[in-house]
Each structure stands twice: as structure tokens, then as C-alpha cells.
Amino acid sequence: MSASTEYPKSKKDMAADDDAIAVPSHVAGSGTLDRLVQTARSYAEKSASQNTLKAYARDWAHFSRWSRLRGTDPLPPSPELIGLYLANLAAPSDGSAALTVSTIDRRLSGLSWNYAQRGLTLDRKNRHIATVLAGIKREHARPPVQKEAILPEDIIAMVATLPFDLRGLRDRAILLLGYAGGLRRSEIVSLDFAKDDTPDSKGWVELFADGALLTLNAKTGWREVEVARGSSDRTCPVHALEQWLHYARIDFGPIFVRTTRDGKRALHDRLNDRHIARLIKKTVLDAGLRPELPEAERLALFSGHSLRAGLASSADVDERYVQKHLGHASAEMTRRYQRRRDRFRVNLTKAAGL
Structure with a gap:
């Protein structure tokens, strides 16, 4: 059975979910408090992205089923049991494929989150837990497999394949703005044209004579991204x-919405970020x-992150500006996105006198 399979929750799990945020046991319930419980649960659901929450739910379902098949229970947390679970993920006893170290680490994060909600x-x-995980990393860790960067000549060739009907205009704007802004898929599709315009907005765009200012409520918090005008209308993201x-x-x-089947009219529904992944591959x-x-x-080489990696790899400016543009907390994270950069520019060997 694949690791992505969604398992039905047991009654015990559902009860635990219901009790995660509730009125204190010593306080008498009321209509007002019950409404606040629902409001609090709604905020809790927004504590992480929907994709992260779905992944955490799958992590918990998988661990719960694994535990029960071995005659035990996932509650309360048992470090000994979880250590055995991690070992099984790295070296499955049923002949299934072993998970990567990054996936195992993510599974553990999912379990920690689920326990915290309870x-x-x-x-x-x-x-x-710690020693087993350290051993797994030492034995099985490999350099991360990175998606290929989309370079300037690539993005120009890609947008050239798009028609000039309404759908083509939309997809051209998505690719160029995503590239020049170094944006994640979720950041692109969550943009609105005006500040705080819709409940599901995660940012907005303001247009100026010199470019577009994007205000984003992103993975690392609020940040502003300046997208200046390009050298020609053909490749200018703002145009x-x-x-x-x-x-x-x-x-x-x-901003980025679906169109009618004939591509002649824009609809009101916001695009799903999966559209961007499909658009890039196509x-x-x-x-x-x-x-x-x-x-x-070829298809496996590229993804939505190829846009961010392309900007980081191609922008011929001080690394600090790229780091700020992408919203990275450290220069080291920015360098992970730079598939092509001026290596050995700083020669410490000669500087040390050799």
C-alpha cells in the first residue's frame, strides 16, 4: 500500500480531533463559547498551508494504521514505538520501497504536529527517536535532488509557445511574473488585484509606472516583492x-482565474496552483x-520551483538582493536555488598565501 494512501480515521482519532480545541472541562458550555470554539478551530486550520495539513493528516493515518496492525495504539506518544516506526520507514519489513530521509523527517514533523493538536x-x-533518526541520516542521506532551473532563454522559449487568446495572455503573465518575482506556485495563484479583496487572498498587486509591487503573505511571513519592467514588451512581466x-x-x-472552455471570457474562480505545474511541463x-x-x-526535471531557481541562478546582482527577493532567511538557502553561479570568485586559497 502506498504511503500517500488516505486511511479512514478511527472513532478514537475523530474524538481526539474534536477535543483538540474545545471549551475547558470546568466551564459550562454556551452558544457564544461554542461559536468561539468553531472560530478557534477555523484559525487553527489556517496555521499551516492546506497542502501541509493534508500531508500531516496522511502521516497520522499511516502511523495509526501501522501501530494498530502491530497490536498497539498511537496514543499516548511512545518514543520507543516511534523509533521503531522510523526504522521501518527506512528499512521496511514488508518489502515495500524505503522512504527518503527527507520524507521520514517530514513524517516525524507530521506526528509531532498531530500530537500537539491533541x-x-x-x-x-x-x-x-533522536539516535535512530541520526543513524538513518548517516546511513541513507543523499544530496537533495533539485529541480532544474528555468534559465532566461528557456522562459523566453516557453512563453513563445503560448497563443495570444485570453488563456494564452493569462498563462504568459503567470510564467513571466512567477519567474521575475521568484514566486512559489501558491503565491502566484493567491494574488488579488486590490488589498484585502477576498477572504482567500494571500497578497495583492499594485501597478506603478516603473513596475509592479507584490505584497505577499508567504511561507516565511509578509514580504514585498518589486517586479520592475523588462527590456521589451515581449518579455516584460508587468506588461x-x-x-x-x-x-x-x-x-x-x-488575478489569475479560470476561463471559459472557448477561452473568450474570464471566470471568477481562482486557479488552483496545480495549473502552474501543468503549464510549466506543457x-x-x-x-x-x-x-x-x-x-x-524532461518532465521530471521541471516543476514550479524551477521558476524560483531560474531567477536565483540568472540574476546578475549581489546575492543579498536575490535573498531578499525570494524571502529567504539565510544566504545558504538562496545558494541552494542557484544552479548556476560564479563559483570560486572568492579565492581563499590565494588569500591564505598559497
Whole structure:
């Protein structure tokens, strides 16, 4: 059975979920408090992205089922049991494929989060967990597999494959703005045209003579991203955005929305971020990028992160500006995105006198 399979929750799990945020046991319930419980639960659901919450739910379901198949229970947290679970993920006893170290680490984070929602604490530093995880990392850790960066000549070739109908104008704006802004998929589709315009907005765009200012409520908190105008209308992200907004007649609400089947009219529904992943893969194939590789390998090379990696790898400016633009907390994180950079520019060997 695959690790992504969703398992039905047991009655015990559902009861634990219901009790995660509730009126204190010593306080008499009331209509007002019950409404506040629902409000608090709604806020709790927004404490992480929907994709993260779905992954954490799958992590808990998998661990719960694994525990019960072995005659035990996932509650309360047992460091000894979780240490055995991690070992089984790295070296499955049923012949299934072993998980990567990063996935195992994420599973552990998912379990910690789920226990916290139930008012319980999982001590990740307990020797039964920490030493097993350290051994797994030492034995199985590999350099991260990174998606290939989309370079300037790539993005130009990709947008050239798009038609100039309404849908093509939208997709051209998505690719160019995502590239120039170094944006995540979720950041692109969550943009609105005006501040605080819709409840599901995670940011907004303001247009100026010199460019566009994006205010984003992103993974690392609020940040501003300045996207200046390009050297020509053909490749300018701000011009592409203006063209889409004009012909789609969008002056409020979500910027990137679905269109009718004939592509002649913009609808009100916000695009899902999966559209961007599909768009990147389609235009990569249509543009003929990396023709020396089989199609399956070409598709596997690129994802939404290829846009961020492309900007980080291609922008010929001080690294600090790239770090700020991408919203990274450290220069080291920015360097992970730089697939192509000026290595050995600082020669410490000669500076040390050798």
C-alpha cells in the first residue's frame, strides 16, 4: 500500500480531533463559547498551508494504521514505538520501497504536529527517536535532488509557445511574473488585484509606472516583492500582467482565474496552483527544452520551483538582493536555488598565501 494512501480515521482519532480545541472541562458550555470554539478551530486550520495539513493528516493515518496492525495504539506518544516506526520507514519489513530521509523527517514533523493538536508532546530529542533518526541520516542521506532551473532563454522559449487568446495572455503573465518575482506556485495563484479583496487572498498587486509591487503573505511571513519592467514588451512581466488584466476585465478579486472552455471570457474562480505545474511541463515540452532526454525525464526535471531557481541562478546582482527577493532567511538557502553561479570568485586559497 502506498504511503500517500488516505486511511479512514478511527472513532478514537475523530474524538481526539474534536477535543483538540474545545471549551475547558470546568466551564459550562454556551452558544457564544461554542461559536468561539468553531472560530478557534477555523484559525487553527489556517496555521499551516492546506497542502501541509493534508500531508500531516496522511502521516497520522499511516502511523495509526501501522501501530494498530502491530497490536498497539498511537496514543499516548511512545518514543520507543516511534523509533521503531522510523526504522521501518527506512528499512521496511514488508518489502515495500524505503522512504527518503527527507520524507521520514517530514513524517516525524507530521506526528509531532498531530500530537500537539491533541494536547500531547512528542520529545523528538528522546534517545529512542533522536539516535535512530541520526543513524538513518548517516546511513541513507543523499544530496537533495533539485529541480532544474528555468534559465532566461528557456522562459523566453516557453512563453513563445503560448497563443495570444485570453488563456494564452493569462498563462504568459503567470510564467513571466512567477519567474521575475521568484514566486512559489501558491503565491502566484493567491494574488488579488486590490488589498484585502477576498477572504482567500494571500497578497495583492499594485501597478506603478516603473513596475509592479507584490505584497505577499508567504511561507516565511509578509514580504514585498518589486517586479520592475523588462527590456521589451515581449518579455516584460508587468506588461504581460497588464495585458491579461485589461482583456480579462479584472479590476478586483483574484488575478489569475479560470476561463471559459472557448477561452473568450474570464471566470471568477481562482486557479488552483496545480495549473502552474501543468503549464510549466506543457510549455517545457512545446518549447523543446532538453531535447536530448526522453520525454518522461524532461518532465521530471521541471516543476514550479524551477521558476524560483531560474531567477536565483540568472540574476546578475549581489546575492543579498536575490535573498531578499525570494524571502529567504539565510544566504545558504538562496545558494541552494542557484544552479548556476560564479563559483570560486572568492579565492581563499590565494588569500591564505598559497
